Amino acid sequence: MTDAEKVANVLDALKAAEREPAQAALSMLNGLVGLVQAEAAQPLEVEEARASAFMAICEIGKALHRGQPAKSLWQPAIEATERWKSLAR
Incomplete structure (x- = not known):
């Protein structure tokens, strides 16, 4: 799998995990x-x-593992992943 394919999969999974309950999201992130x-x-x-x-x-x-709020953390993670995607080949 190329780096570009990996980062596309990461981005898709990250966006999907954001919509899930904490334990399901944590499992997806792991x-x-x-x-x-x-x-x-x-x-x-x-x-x-x-x-x-x-x-x-x-x-x-x-944050999810500790039961802390993670709502404000999703967008920076998505943006960082999108930056990686823009550079990946």
Whole structure:
């Protein structure tokens, strides 16, 4: 799977998880870990975008796991993932 295909899958899953109850969303986010990991070296800008998306998704996961509000965390994660998508090949 190419990096572009991975990030498209991550973005779709992220948007779908946003509409789910906390436990279902957390399960969906946990399934994204393998897709967010890099397999080969990419340009620094792509790696930074990937890392930002990963960290933003982790912030949602931490909030959901702790039972904290996550509503304000979804949009930054989606935007970070969209940035990664714009750079992925």
